[in-house]
Amino acid sequence: MKKPRVIFEEYVMPHYRVPFFERLSKEVELLVVLSKDKKVDGLHDVKENLPFASVRLIEEKKGPFHPELINTIREYKPDVLISFGTALRTYTLDKNTYSAFKEMGLRTLWMGCDGYMVRNMYVEIIKNLLPWRICREIKDIIAHRKVDGFITYSNHTRRYLHITKCVPLKKIFVAQNAIDTKILSDAYKEFTKAGNTRGNNIAFAGRLSERKRVDILIKAFAEAKIPADINLLIIGEGSQEEKLKKLVTELNIENRIKFLGPIYKDEDMAKALFDASIFVMPGLGGLGFNTAMAVGLPIIYTHADGTEEDILENGINGWYFNGTVEDLKNKVEIAFSDVEKLPSMGQKSKNLITNTYNLDNMVKSYMQTIRTLI
Template sequence: MKKILIIQSKILHYRKALYNKLSESYQISVLHSGKPSISQNDKYREIIKPSINIGPFFFQRGIRNEIKSEDYDVVIAMFDIRWINNVVLGLIINGPKFIYWGHRYSKRIFINSIRNFLIKKSDGVILYNDSEVPKIKKAGINDGKIFIAENTIDVSNSENLSMKDKSLFLYVGRAQKRKRVDLLLKAFASIKDEIPKNVNIGIVGEGEENLNLKNLALEIGISDRVIFYGKITDDEYLKKIFSWAYAYVSPDAIGLGAQHSFAYGIPVVTAKNGFKGAEFDKLENNKNSILFQSQDELENVLLRLICEPELSQRLGANAFKLYSEKLNMNNMVSGFINAIEN
């Protein structure tokens, strides 16, 4: 088996499935500076190295020695130029192939020029999606260096739940102010007298914003209609909650929660503008999602989903189809294998 080193800042729980599946084809080692993550069933090797930060920049110690001490075939490093060791490695590494992995362009022209330079110096880049491939090619980068591994999460009990009876508008994820879940509560409060009494809001996850959301629900008179489930790690229980949802609603920032909901045939409702991850590119208005611009529009969206059950069913079926065909974990793994082998 080829030996692969993946360099990350820390191991995120939803990445473990990727590393384990890659371990079926390669000897995978993941080097990071976070807390230990290995469990009995994990197949990858974990290497923890200390990191230091200076202002906005970070540096992981001991990476060059690790690469020298092991005969790695390929090194895959996160494409974040704040992590200085990854920038330096891309310029000086000698021996294994070197590939970047991550988001592509920012809003800063200077930063983008640095990234273009680093891609040219590297052996390749693995992108979260193909939306910016034309820009990369336009920068003079050979398309043979560009690989796509659609960013997603593994949902082992994925199923199309779009036809199930609905009674919930759902948010799943860390409770953060930038997600603007408060906007969902305010919109719901404005229409609560126009919708069935059994329709509620469900919030799954922990975070500093939950207390504020509870206070807001009490203040605007819907505390009896907002269910705070807390953190849920049981996949079957989580699947059951998703089955009740008209839609997954994250009014502003959105990321892998979109793929999570698509895996269960649940459409996404989010704003057209605001903080959006690469996953936003997979949201198609009125096909698998609904995009809105104001609280008034959000209120109308919620009403439509309740009053037109076939709308939620159609959007959800399309969402599940997209996840099944393009956004499942096997496709992401195939993208990595393509980059490693080519």
């Protein structure tokens, strides 16, 4: 069977996305389009030695996201263009661009985690009818009708698109967001076989940006009534780092919080997380869950990018908190009130990531969707 030709449009190339595109490139003739000189707070953009074809284009703030993309499409002649919602919305609403897509027989696939901040779909419908939003909503509906398919990270986004944006369910496919966890899992097994004792600390891994709300975690940790030998491990970098360190100093807990910086090698990440017995995601996140679950950690979480609704269950492999410092403090105290439960809860996390929400299944979902479109 002939391999489909696919252009996949992105902003940047995070290190954790490289394995996904490498595997996808074995199934399709793939070209990944990335932005030149794009900076994302706390995110490392891999620019060299990528194991798949890629091109960097100039990104514009207004108009078509990558103005040169249409020329790249004409040269590469893909069967399918996969892009995030904000870009495809622009392309489909631009008469000339959309006409060119149709003339070339190009199929479009809208991907992402739209609506991750929305909790009540029907309240959102009412909000969409407000005078200052209705014009944009009409344009959204027009754009959605012109797109050939949607592939979401979670069932939450699937429901959001269907209920609030009137997208037919038959056009929406789910590819659960995943990373390659083999190295993490293998390292975890080696640590366990060697008879190492897991640490009793709390860990966070992710960008130190405002949306991650790490300040909430630090405040809750400072207030929590837990043993004094429990530390908070913060893995990552970003614009909020100095502000967070200042907060730690103000709370006088410097001796209990360790800023470990960014960790890009999975072996090193597994080692760092093996020193913890609980992982906390205090704000927006997604793949941080997968990383922690791959090394057998239960998760304290709040509303994130929608994937948490699929992979986490309150009281089973983690604890949900309502976004406040007080409730996060309470959940930390509950977790450490019965530490004997933590390994079994963590094992449930690991089983889910290893057997269900893994990279193989994500690639399979993409391939099934691409085949359906063409």
